[in-house]
Amino acid sequence: MKSTKHIAQLTLDCVIFGFHDKKLKLILSKLKLEKDIFALPGGFILQEEDIEDAAKRVLYERTGIQDVYLEEFGTFGRTNRISDEDFLLFSSIARDLYPDVEPPVNENNQKMRIVSIGYYALVDFEKVIPQKIDLDESCDWYDIKELPNMIFDHQEMVAKGLEVLQERLDKKLLFNNLLPETFTLKDVQELYETVYDKPFPANNFQKKILDLNVLERLDKKYTGAKSKAPYLYRLKSKS
Amino acid sequence: MKSTKHIAQLTLDCVIFGFHDKKLKLILSKLKLEKDIFALPGGFILQEEDIEDAAKRVLYERTGIQDVYLEEFGTFGRTNRISDEDFLLFSSIARDLYPDVEPPVNENNQKMRIVSIGYYALVDFEKVIPQKIDLDESCDWYDIKELPNMIFDHQEMVAKGLEVLQERLDKKLLFNNLLPETFTLKDVQELYETVYDKPFPANNFQKKILDLNVLERLDKKYTGAKSKAPYLYRLKSKS
DNA sequence: CCAAAAGTGTTGCCCTTACACCCATGT
DNA sequence: ACATGGGTGTAAGGGCAACACTTTTGG
Numbered sequence: 001m002k003s004t005k006h007i008a009q010l011t012l013d014c015v016i017f018g019f020h021d022k023k024l025k026l027i028l029s030k031l032k033l034e035k036d037i038f039a040l041p042g043g044f045i046l047q048e049e050d051i052e053d054a055a056k057r058v059l060y061e062r063t064g065i066q067d068v069y070l071e072e073f074g075t076f077g078r079t080n081r082i083s084d085e086d087f088l089l090f091s092s093i094a095r096d097l098y099p100d101v102e103p104p105v106n107e108n109n110q111k112m113r114i115v116s117i118g119y120y121a122l123v124d125f126e127k128v129i130p131q132k133i134d135l136d137e138s139c140d141w142y143d144i145k146e147l148p149n150m151i152f153d154h155q156e157m158v159a160k161g162l163e164v165l166q167e168r169l170d171k172k173l174l175f176n177n178l179l180p181e182t183f184t185l186k187d188v189q190e191l192y193e194t195v196y197d198k199p200f201p202a203n204n205f206q207k208k209i210l211d212l213n214v215l216e217r218l219d220k221k222y223t224g225a226k227s228k229a230p231y232l233y234r235l236k237s238k239s
Numbered sequence: 240m241k242s243t244k245h246i247a248q249l250t251l252d253c254v255i256f257g258f259h260d261k262k263l264k265l266i267l268s269k270l271k272l273e274k275d276i277f278a279l280p281g282g283f284i285l286q287e288e289d290i291e292d293a294a295k296r297v298l299y300e301r302t303g304i305q306d307v308y309l310e311e312f313g314t315f316g317r318t319n320r321i322s323d324e325d326f327l328l329f330s331s332i333a334r335d336l337y338p339d340v341e342p343p344v345n346e347n348n349q350k351m352r353i354v355s356i357g358y359y360a361l362v363d364f365e366k367v368i369p370q371k372i373d374l375d376e377s378c379d380w381y382d383i384k385e386l387p388n389m390i391f392d393h394q395e396m397v398a399k400g401l402e403v404l405q406e407r408l409d410k411k412l413l414f415n416n417l418l419p420e421t422f423t424l425k426d427v428q429e430l431y432e433t434v435y436d437k438p439f440p441a442n443n444f445q446k447k448i449l450d451l452n453v454l455e456r457l458d459k460k461y462t463g464a465k466s467k468a469p470y471l472y473r474l475k476s477k478s
Numbered sequence: 479c480c481a482a483a484a485g486t487g488t489t490g491c492c493c494t495t496a497c498a499c500c501c502a503t504g505t
Numbered sequence: 506a507c508a509t510g511g512g513t514g515t516a517a518g519g520g521c522a523a524c525a526c527t528t529t530t531g532g
Binding site: 201203204207208211220222224225226227228229 | 493494495496504
């Protein structure tokens with residue numbers, strides 16, 4: 001095998017979730033192409049780099065933050081996951097961004113598949129300003145319910161990422177990863193309602209969350225609303 | 240990139256579960272090496288082959304059966320997942336079995352990592368006689384509680400595979416995949432007790448399973464035991 | 479008739495859900 | 506005072522676990 005800095009036929013892509021304005025959002029790059037086409041933040045993996053470290057690297061590049069909740073959710077390797085059209089687009093990008101990686105074609109100039117490992121990350125929307133890199137025309141948050149036209153099978157990756165988030169958000173109590181340091185129970189409720197796309201009756205939801213005994217009650221939050229001020233909470237320090 | 244028949248730095252490995260004699264078993268190959276060392280059934284992926292199809296191919300080679308329950312459970316790509324010693328063993332095997340795949344070393348003759356995708360399969364123990372292939376000294380069932388010395392991070396892959404099986408067996412009602420066509424509720428109970436390594440009180444367990452309404456009651460099973468004969472069941476045809 | 483194991487029935491507990499009510503806040 | 510939304514309390518229902526009991530089988 002020819003020596004390459006990166007693994008040739010393997011990439012990773014990140015579904016970076018944020019929560020804002022009762023909407024579940026994720027970071028997408030608009031690629032610098034004649035056509036309006038978007039992509040998940042991702043990239044090749046360095047030969048001497050653990051895959052999860054590569055995902056952290058991508059995340060840091062795009063969000064500027066570290067110590068983010070991050071988990072793999074599956075591999076995507078259908079032979080036809082890259083359409084001929086997308087393949088042409090991809091080749092031009094890959095050539096500039098990863099000069100060490102030769103275009104994935106065989107000697108007959110047929111495209112070769114690239115397998116991608118999907119990661120999802122949970123970040124505090126307020127703390128993250130999406131950063132564009134080299135070949136992005138822009139990089140920003142997009143509502144998961146209003147996704148633009150995406151390259152490869154990234155649409156499918158997002159769907160699977162959301163599915164896995166739905167499985168794990170409650171089971172693993174990940175909600176704090178998508179919220180600021182302090183938050184109200186209403187915030188948590190709205191997050192749940194957004195992720196699961198169904199209502200959670202407020203009183204019972206509060207009980208459920210408080211009975212977990214993972215939250216610490218802080219001062220009230222006076223917003224100026226003409227209603228009772230809700231308590232702020234934060235995650236109990238794991239001691 | 241040099242054209243190869245297989246993807247160079249990506250493999251898949253299968254944890255093929257079977258249930259027999261109240262034990263959870265899986266298929267391992269003993270490799271043809273001076274040392275006693277075992278490996279999960281696996282292999283490289285053909286360029287024009289979907290990854291899941293590659294897993295099915297490996298499964299068919301090893302079990303002779305098709306239409307097996309099969310699911311991905313994670314990727315394994317730590318840079319140090321292959322020890323130096325295992326790397327030497329692997330190179331000699333790979334050279335013979337996959338002549339098109341060059342040994343995973345760079346120009347300085349340093350080993351390069353290979354990433355593996357983990358699949359687990361659920362099969363009927365009675366129907367499967369493990370088949371050895373080219374470089375196996377033998378291929379057989381092994382109790383998951385008494386695993387021999389395994390190559391690479393296959394130990395870790397088995398652990399993760401079991402973890403995922405435990406998550407999904409009940410939630411997805413996969414138990415029939417590990418049992419013969421007809422079985423008693425006691426069989427199901429013992430399967431659960433084995434997979435979760437804890438007792439399930441018989442009466443409540445029966446109720447739980449029957450309440451699912453997925454089983455069809457057949458004749459009784461007369462074994463000659465001096466006790467009441469249990470009913471046999473089979474999965475209701477999904478109509 | 480007896481022992482062993484299969485299968486059924488009943489009760490109590492906990493968790494979730496639904497409904498009713500009280501409390502703080504700004505106008 | 507009152508409208509608004511936050512927060513608490515209570516009762517009903519479903520699911521699960523523990524226990525007691527009946528049924529079938531071969532000796």
